[in-house]
Amino acid sequence: MTRTNYLDARSHKIVSDAVAQAELQTSGEIVTVLADRSDGYTDIALAWCALASFLALTFCVTFPDWILSTYAGLHDGWNTDWTAREIFSMAAGAAIFWFLIVWLIQLWDPVKFALIPGKVKTLRVHSRAIAHFKVGAERRTHGRTGIMIYLSMQEHRAEIVADEPIAEIVPAEVWGEAMADMLDEIKRGNIAEGMAAGVRDVAIVLAEHFPRGDEDQNELPDRLIEV
Numbered sequence: 001m002t003r004t005n006y007l008d009a010r011s012h013k014i015v016s017d018a019v020a021q022a023e024l025q026t027s028g029e030i031v032t033v034l035a036d037r038s039d040g041y042t043d044i045a046l047a048w049c050a051l052a053s054f055l056a057l058t059f060c061v062t063f064p065d066w067i068l069s070t071y072a073g074l075h076d077g078w079n080t081d082w083t084a085r086e087i088f089s090m091a092a093g094a095a096i097f098w099f100l101i102v103w104l105i106q107l108w109d110p111v112k113f114a115l116i117p118g119k120v121k122t123l124r125v126h127s128r129a130i131a132h133f134k135v136g137a138e139r140r141t142h143g144r145t146g147i148m149i150y151l152s153m154q155e156h157r158a159e160i161v162a163d164e165p166i167a168e169i170v171p172a173e174v175w176g177e178a179m180a181d182m183l184d185e186i187k188r189g190n191i192a193e194g195m196a197a198g199v200r201d202v203a204i205v206l207a208e209h210f211p212r213g214d215e216d217q218n219e220l221p222d223r224l225i226e227v
Helices: 009-022 042-062 064-074 084-105 109-114 118-136 164-169 172-187 191-209
Strands: 029-035 146-152 157-162
Touching (some): 009 191, 029 118, 042 064, 146 191
16 A cells, blocks of 8 residues: 655644643543555456446447447458457457556546545545554553544545543544544645644543543553554
């Protein structure tokens, strides 16, 4: 999977400082993850290629006379007495040609991601966020108060995933404001500032339900993780 570094050291510090400051208010431990993409979407790319091949074959079946006459015209009218092998070879060639063309087109990320259904992007980002959370934050704090802010750039999607004790108290809808503030900044090109805004909003919610105690320790890294 492609890895792209979106932020420089200064931008990383903006996010890390926001996490450190936020955790002074709450026993919750905030982890931030920035991903280039959440999946390779090879299956979706292959599906479009297969569809292109199918349409090419369908076109050959629907307009056989036009295709054969056009092909003959390209060769000055020669070889118009087609054998079955030649006809099937042309159909197979058309299917392979369009399969490869559509595959090559999708090597350009803007086209590739434009062709992925929005619901698929949302599900894949959610799945990847859960996977990262299970590895990096779930049940890794004393009170199980870990929470992850996950941003996937190519899909233009974000997720907030929390440990079970937090999820039981705070409905998922409550994180909507944090999402809105974060995405507003990111849409303006301010990735670090957006994630920092999300961190601050999450901290306000956590501080209400999980205030910081005198003996709380920093159990998870404050730094932004780029994957």
